[in-house]
Amino acid sequence: MSSGAVLVTGGAGYVGAHACKALRRAGYSPVVFDNLSTGQEGFVRWGPLVRGDIRDTTLVLDTINSYSVDAVLHFAASAYVGESVTNPRKYYENNVGGSLSLLAAMLEAGCRELVFSSSCAIYGEPEEIPIGEMTPQNPVNPYGASKAMVERILCDYQRAHEIGAIALRYFNASGADPDSELGELRDPETHLIPRAMMAIQGHINDFAVFGTDYPTPDGTAIRDYIHVSDLAEAHVAALQHLLTGKPGGAFNLGTGSGHSVQQVLDAIAAETGENLSVSNAPRREGDPPVLVADASLSRSELGFTPRLSDLKTIVQTAWMWHRRAHPSLANARSATPSVKLRNSTPVP
Numbered sequence: 443m444s445s446g447a448v449l450v451t452g453g454a455g456y457v458g459a460h461a462c463k464a465l466r467r468a469g470y471s472p473v474v475f476d477n478l479s480t481g482q483e484g485f486v487r488w489g490p491l492v493r494g495d496i497r498d499t500t501l502v503l504d505t506i507n508s509y510s511v512d513a514v515l516h517f518a519a520s521a522y523v524g525e526s527v528t529n530p531r532k533y534y535e536n537n538v539g540g541s542l543s544l545l546a547a548m549l550e551a552g553c554r555e556l557v558f559s560s561s562c563a564i565y566g567e568p569e570e571i572p573i574g575e576m577t578p579q580n581p582v583n584p585y586g587a588s589k590a591m592v593e594r595i596l597c598d599y600q601r602a603h604e605i606g607a608i609a610l611r612y613f614n615a616s617g618a619d620p621d622s623e624l625g626e627l628r629d630p631e632t633h634l635i636p637r638a639m640m641a642i643q644g645h646i647n648d649f650a651v652f653g654t655d656y657p658t659p660d661g662t663a664i665r666d667y668i669h670v671s672d673l674a675e676a677h678v679a680a681l682q683h684l685l686t687g688k689p690g691g692a693f694n695l696g697t698g699s700g701h702s703v704q705q706v707l708d709a710i711a712a713e714t715g716e717n718l719s720v721s722n723a724p725r726r727e728g729d730p731p732v733l734v735a736d737a738s739l740s741r742s743e744l745g746f747t748p749r750l751s752d753l754k755t756i757v758q759t760a761w762m763w764h765r766r767a768h769p770s771l772a773n774a775r776s777a778t779p780s781v782k783l784r785n786s787t788p789v790p
Contacts, residue, residue: 452517454481625763696735
């Protein structure tokens with residue numbers, strides 16, 4: 443256990459807030475640094491909030507010094523793939539420029555340990571599944587490219603400045619805090635599970651599945667879903683790895699198995715007991731048929747094993763959160779729950 447202060451950039455966001463809760467549980471003192479452009483002030487419950495932009499190097503430096511910060515968990519970033527294509531400048535300025543500013547403040551303050559929130563988007567459309575850490579990086583959008591750039595910067599800073607850094611490349615973050623204190627709350631919401639639940643509740647009326655003609659058993663894309671609370675625990679494990687003097691590196695965070703969009707929708711139907719009206723849409727450019735992690739390295743090196751990442755638990759915790767955070771507008775409950783895509787093959 444430790445009482446050391448940990449700066450959590452983007453700590454008012456979905457994954458960052460869960461990480462703050464995990465840090466507090468492990469005995470650390472999280473200090474949230476967030477501009478609240480997408481984060482939720484109500485998610486800051488386990489330590490103080492400093493409201494600011496990480497590109498403000500002086501404010502970051504003052505925060506590190508004021509709270510005697512020992513290490514940093516870095517989540518702050520713009521994270522909409524589609525937006526990154528139409529507004530790449532925002533992504534390079536926020537994600538790359540912001541990381542450089544953070545590193546400058548850390549070096550000035552003598553703070554040398556950093557856990558970086560990376561993404562499987564750095565791999566692009568890999569030719570081999572499962573995806574290992576040595577899979578070639580070939581991002582297909584500015585969001586993924588910005589994450590890959592920061593990883594390269596961290597490698598260079600480790601050599602030049604003895605920064606201890608770990609990049610955690612996670613796959614599909616999903617689910618919600620089992621205590622329903624935290625969950626996914628974005629505007630706009632783009633992720634499959636929360637959008638489906640918001641559609642069931644009547645908050646959105648444009649729920650679509652992008653691609654039903656993939657070369658997969660049911661025609662829908664397969665992804666590796668990992669529970670957000672497991673991700674949070676992995677960040678604590680990575681932090682402890684660095685603070686005990688072990689070397690940095692890059693690690694995939696996933697389960698090693700995938701679920702199709704149809705399987706996820708079937709699980710949501712079973713949990714909610716509600717019908718969901720689904721429209722089909724064309725595949726999105728750059729969406730591979732299958733993305734599944736080889737997560738063996740994080741298990742062997744970080745001692746990280748997901749505990750909550752089975753699909754049933756992911757859906758259950760997400761639905762609990764949505765019922766609390768977004769009271770349902772739908773009054774009718776179908777006697778025969780069913781979420782099926784038109785012209786699709788049922789999942790065995």
